[in-house]
Amino acid sequence: MKVYFINPPFKAEYGKFSRESRSPAITKSGALYYPLWLIYAAAYVEKNGHEVYFLDAPAKPLNEEVTLTLLANKADDNTLFVLDTSTPSIKSDVSFAGRIKQMYPHSFLVLVGTHPSACAEETLGYSKAVDAVAIGEYDETIKELADAIENREELLQVRGLCLRQGETFIRTGIMPSIKNLDEIPFASTFIKNNLNERDYFFAAATYPSIQIFTGRGCPFHCNFCVYPQTMHGHIFRARSAENVVNEFEYIAENFPDVKEVVIEDDTFTVNKKRVLEICNLLINKGLNKRLKWLCNARVNLDYETMCAMKKAGCRLIIPGIESGSQQILDNIKKGTKVEQFYRYVSDAKKAGLLIHACYMVGNCGETRETMNETLNLALNLNTDTAQFFPLIPYPGTEAYTWAKSNGYIELDYAKYCLADGTHNTVLSLPGLSAQDMVDFCNKARKKYYLRFSYILHRLRVGLAYPSDLKRSIKAFGKLKHYLFSK
Numbered sequence: 001m002k003v004y005f006i007n008p009p010f011k012a013e014y015g016k017f018s019r020e021s022r023s024p025a026i027t028k029s030g031a032l033y034y035p036l037w038l039i040y041a042a043a044y045v046e047k048n049g050h051e052v053y054f055l056d057a058p059a060k061p062l063n064e065e066v067t068l069t070l071l072a073n074k075a076d077d078n079t080l081f082v083l084d085t086s087t088p089s090i091k092s093d094v095s096f097a098g099r100i101k102q103m104y105p106h107s108f109l110v111l112v113g114t115h116p117s118a119c120a121e122e123t124l125g126y127s128k129a130v131d132a133v134a135i136g137e138y139d140e141t142i143k144e145l146a147d148a149i150e151n152r153e154e155l156l157q158v159r160g161l162c163l164r165q166g167e168t169f170i171r172t173g174i175m176p177s178i179k180n181l182d183e184i185p186f187a188s189t190f191i192k193n194n195l196n197e198r199d200y201f202f203a204a205a206t207y208p209s210i211q212i213f214t215g216r217g218c219p220f221h222c223n224f225c226v227y228p229q230t231m232h233g234h235i236f237r238a239r240s241a242e243n244v245v246n247e248f249e250y251i252a253e254n255f256p257d258v259k260e261v262v263i264e265d266d267t268f269t270v271n272k273k274r275v276l277e278i279c280n281l282l283i284n285k286g287l288n289k290r291l292k293w294l295c296n297a298r299v300n301l302d303y304e305t306m307c308a309m310k311k312a313g314c315r316l317i318i319p320g321i322e323s324g325s326q327q328i329l330d331n332i333k334k335g336t337k338v339e340q341f342y343r344y345v346s347d348a349k350k351a352g353l354l355i356h357a358c359y360m361v362g363n364c365g366e367t368r369e370t371m372n373e374t375l376n377l378a379l380n381l382n383t384d385t386a387q388f389f390p391l392i393p394y395p396g397t398e399a400y401t402w403a404k405s406n407g408y409i410e411l412d413y414a415k416y417c418l419a420d421g422t423h424n425t426v427l428s429l430p431g432l433s434a435q436d437m438v439d440f441c442n443k444a445r446k447k448y449y450l451r452f453s454y455i456l457h458r459l460r461v462g463l464a465y466p467s468d469l470k471r472s473i474k475a476f477g478k479l480k481h482y483l484f485s486k
Contacts, residue, residue: 026421118396279312324377
């Protein structure tokens with residue numbers, strides 16, 4: 001069966017739309033994530049015997065006309081089209097699906113991603129061009145769907161779908177999460193064969209980098225985090241240490257220009273024993289001298305593990321600190337304490353790890369006072385880099401339900417991005433407007449990055465690590481407009 005995986009175009013005239021970022025947009029830093037979920041599903045479907053094609057329109061970026069012209073070289077009426085989508089781009093993506101359906105009226109078209117997983121029937125209601133949506137992780141779902149279409153079998157037996165049947169929608173059986181993640185091919189192998197690593201940029205990583213998952217599912221219950229609540233759940237499943245390190249080895253041997261591996265797991269450090277196993281294997285194979293890596297790391301990470309990670313080639317860790325107010329941390333079910341942040345940062349600096357800290361405003365209980373607590377915490381922690389963003393609640397999350405039930409949020413998905421595709425703040429709280437939060441984040445960013453002591457620190461790091469200086473200059477070039485604008 002011919003299966004065409006597509007990351008559709010969106011506002012290509014303004015830049016590269018990062019659809020699989022946790023907050024999809026054309027980012028201020030110029031970041032473009034690999035479409036990892038789509039990549040893994042395509043690799044899995046290809047492994048299971050289907051003829052797979054892949055097109056990432058935002059990577060170039062391509063507009064709709066060019067994308068449709070490229071599709072015509074490979075697609076036909078017997079093709080299964082799999083389109084990634086997101087909350088800000090959902091209406092545009094459905095419209096693009098309609099154009100594909102006009103070209104290939106007998107094809108089968110399915111939408112995948114966090115938004116259709118959370119709003120399956122609503123998404124199908126937008127257009128009859130969309131035949132189905134996949135709910136949750138969709139590697140096995142698309143494989144079963146391709147098998148069923150090819151063998152002319154009943155589609156209701158395919159698990160993990162919401163199907164259009166006449167004027168109604170029917171959900172099929174639940175697709176269990178894949179437990180043995182070693183069964184899924186390496187993302188990097190698929191990237192090597194189908195994409196160009198230089199099209200992608202992550203501001204915290206040394207360019208160029210490769211993004212991978214080493215595990216799925218997050219055991220924590222932060223109320224705003226979209227992927228665990230809509231896609232991969234709260235049960236942590238992991239690739240074996242050997243499998244992960246084998247992929248590092250593949251990257252080192254097949255991507256001579258790649259400087260860093262970005263581990264995109266929600267929390268890579270969930271299982272200390274496994275992290276140490278990976279670190280030991282990386283050291284034993286000498287890969288720590290060939291590749292650097294970074295990961296998301298929760299603030300309960302201990303000093304011993306940090307030292308092992310540093311020795312194994314880890315350069316940077318990314319904690320979601322979110323707020324300087326303990327009450328807000330409790331409100332969003334973060335499961336962390338403010339005092340943990342100080343020890344975490346102190347231990348990381350002592351271990352030689354850089355830190356990119358993530359801060360968020362606009363959560364339940366936020367006031368001007370709590371926002372200032374967050375900024376003061378950020379300045380006191382003084383991590384290598386930091387980001388400040390208003391909360392963007394996505395459908396399927398507890399934060400969205402809270403915001404919607406209280407009338408705090410714009411319900412027009414198109415407003416999740418501004419006209420140029422950059423993030424928009426769709427949330428307003430009593431006594432704290434959307435513009436108040438945007439202004440605060442702009443102020444916080446300027447106060448953080450334009451300190452004389454911080455600029456000296458960046459220069460010192462850049463002189464010690466020239467590749468990091470190059471990364472910083474690239475990111476600064478994208479951000480300078482926002483730092484110096486009023």
